[in-house]
Structure formats: structure tokens, C-alpha cells
Amino acid sequence: MRIHRFGVALALTIALSFSSKATAQSKPQTKPAATATSDQERDLSGVWFDDRPRPVTVNERYWIYKFNAEEPPMTAWGQAQYDATKSSFGTRAYPLAETNDPLYHACSPPGLPRIYLHPFPLQIVQTPGEVLVLFEYDSIRHQIFTDGRAHDTTLGPLWMGDSIGHWEGDTLVADTVNFNDKTWLDRIGHPHSDALHVVERFRRKDQTHLDLDITIEDPKAYTKPWTTHIEFGLRPKWTLQEQFCEDEESFQKLDKDAAAPAK
């Protein structure tokens, strides 16, 4: 299944900028393009996989269907949404044929941050102006623009949101808004509204370890922001494989004429 390819090297990207730096949205360049030494700390590239321990039972492996062991602090609206969901995961799991998980009925995009719960690798590729997080799952892309742009409200609500990022020392801070409300926050049915605001902090601790801290803020669904911590290990011999939801046996077995999923 997993391709073990020899020698997938890590890239150090050095940009030759052809564009003017002086815009209202970007800081003026005060020094030359980053040197190899400072880029070492900022190089997030590679193929990464969730590195948390593998307990015996899948129900203990909560991080494949929700972010934290404890429940997030839901508002009354949030709790009502949650109570109406029928997930195929967790302690109150429904059989697959009864789930109203929007993903299963339409192979719709999982959204952010739910995508991090699907147990497949991700690949980070960096270009000047963009950090691309490519997910093996369903070919999903998470584009974090680091070129100084502001959020673009003309885009309308998006499945993966609208992400802009900047560096704070060795940490990439990505800020995402403009979500639609068609996805679950996780795979067990915790909700979010289109007011969802996600902040991710990526930090490469060392060559083979990447930390991701996510803050989830949604005043309609949660009474306060809450955070989760994900640890990734480098997989130097892996490359992303093709994976499409439509091929999944679970999707194919489902009766697609069943009742429309609850949101």
C-alpha cells in the first residue's frame, strides 16, 4: 500500500522575487531573500503523518474522529446540532447505513480542520507567497497564502475556508475564515457555523517532527475558543497516493437515496 521510495529529499526554497514588494498588504523587504540558515527553521516541507501512539482499540484512538478526549464547550445551539448528528464513530456510533455524516452521502469535502482527522498522510510544499498543505485524502488542498494578502470576503463561503499566514519566528501562523456551514467540525458530529475561525500554528521541532496547534473559535457553536495539539512525524520515503472518496467501499455501499444528512 504505502510506497517506500528511496531518497525523497527536503527542499530549501530560495526565492528570486520578480514582483514589487511595496504594496499596502505586504511589508517592504528590509533584507535580501532568506538565507539557507534561517530557512532551515522555516522549512516545513515533506510528507508527514500523524505520529501519536497507537493504542489497541480503535475507540481509544479518538484522534481519528475528534480532536480532544474531552468534549468542547458547546453553546445551546451547538449542543442541539450535535444531538441531531448520527456519526459512525465514537461511543454513540450508528451503523454506516444510518449515518447522516454529509461526507458519506455525497463525498463532499471534509472541510477544515476535520481533514486532519482522516488518517492519511499530508505533504507540505512551500513556494514564495504560499504554503500548500496537500492531503492524500480525496486530493484536498489547504492553501495558506503568505504573500501578505488580507482575507477575501468576495469569495463567499468556502469548504476549506480562506487562509492567510505569516511567520512568527519559526512558527507559521495560519488564520482561516470564510467557511461554509456544510461540514462537520470533526468526524463525530461536533458542529460549526459559518462564523468559524481557525488558527493553526505549525512548528517544525526538528528534522523529523512537526507540531500543529489548532485554535477553534466559533461563538455561535462554542462558548469559548478551544485548542488541540497534533504531532506529525516525517515519512521521508513516502509520497502521496491517489485516494478518492468515491472509491471508498463505505461510500459505495451506502444507499444514496437515504434521507438527506442533517447539518
Next chain:
Amino acid sequence: MRKEPLGIALAMAIALSFLPAASAQTKQPSKPATAENSDQAHDLSGVWFDDHPRLIRVQERYWAYTFTPDAPPMTEWAQAKFNAAKASFGPHAYPLVETTDPLYHTCAPIGFPIAYLYPLPMQIVQTPGEVILLFEWDSLRHQIFTDGRQHDTALGPLWMGDSIGHWEGDTLVADTVNFNDKTWLDRMGHPHSEALHVVERIRRIDHDHLVDDITIDDPKAYTKPWTAHLPFVLKPKWTLAEQFCEDEESFQKIDKDAAAPVK
């Protein structure tokens, strides 16, 4: 719709290569891998868009649904499939509700090289060992491995194929096999089999122009190879937007309970 921020720079990726240069599939280099015949030396990166001329009549714009004005001669097998296909494009177009185009009924991945026919941009990013084509359409990804690996028949048939590439001077030669037979070859219903073999010669002819000379070879479907020339122009201010098939109005309108699409 289109984001147009200032300051998207082109990256020259300079990699510290950990890879040996020689493999059974690539020519033995006569000079070190970091010279002209490597990823580092040739920058195809950027957001690219179809550069065919913009003729007035949409019927003349064949590149929106096929590769050349005339298709190569079909085998009997292919002719039968083509006759059964009800495309919504081209000179034999059916209304959308009658089309048997597999895309419209299931939002299945469209495959390759048909992805080039969709009038949306593509972004090329490069890492050592890989040139990645990111299509705006449906978040599709086409990975061309340049790390010297061979095709991997263990993968089984793929929607986007299994693509390996090497450099010949300034040209990336990409060879793709291992296709499944669930997709159309183009948007007017020309078929392909699992024997499809695609060879591309991709070259950046100047800063703002990229060409892909593509050869489509499928002896089960066509009595001779089919070649086409695909021109692209750089869009330095563009970034890929989010686009998912499920959101397309045309998909939503189709009666998904209608007859299964003809393959």
C-alpha cells in the same frame, strides 16, 4: 472570483539532493544531477492557463472539449463506445440532463489528460524528486515523480495514472500509465482503455509561456498515436480558487437516479 494579489514571486527551488542520479529508467547522466538536466535547473512553477487563441465562435474552440480538430482513427471497440457516449459538448452535444458523461452523474474524478481540457487554471509546484500539477478543477493533483523511480504496477489502475518523468535538457518528459477505464479521454466522449499511455514533453519556452506536447497512445482505442500541442500562459497574479464538482450547478441539477453512465 479570481484573486489578484500583487507580489506572487516565482520560486527557483534549489534542493540539497540526497538522491543518486542513476536508475534503470533514466539515462546515465554525463554530468552531475544538479546541472541542466534536473529539477533545480528548470523552473516550470507558477499558475498557468490555457493559451489557445480566443476565437469568437464557441464551436471552433475545440480545445474546450478535445485535443485536436480531428481525432485519430478509432478501432471498432472505440467507435462503439464513442457512438454510445452522450456528451454535452461538441458537434453531437446532448442536453445536460441526457448526458452519460460519468462526471455529471457522480462527480467522479475526471482523470487525465482530460483535466487539461477544463477551462480552469493549473498550478505547477516542484520539489526535488517531484513535479506536481495542481488543477483548480475539483482539487485534482497529478504527481510526476522525477526521483528515478519506475512505474509501480502494484498500485493498480488509477484515475490520474502513474506518472514518472525525467529531464532532457530543458524539457520534462513525463510518462504516464496505469489508468483505470472509468473516465472519458475527452469531453466529447472519445474513449480510452486501461492500456492508455500518455507521454508529455513539457517545456517553458520563455518566462510567460509553457508548452506541453502530448502523445496519447492507446492501441485498443486508436490505430495510431494522437498528438496535440497544449499552450499555456503564466498568470502571475492568479492563485487557484477552491472548486469542487459537487458545487457545480450542472451537477446539482442532474437527476442522479437516471440511467447509469455508459463507460
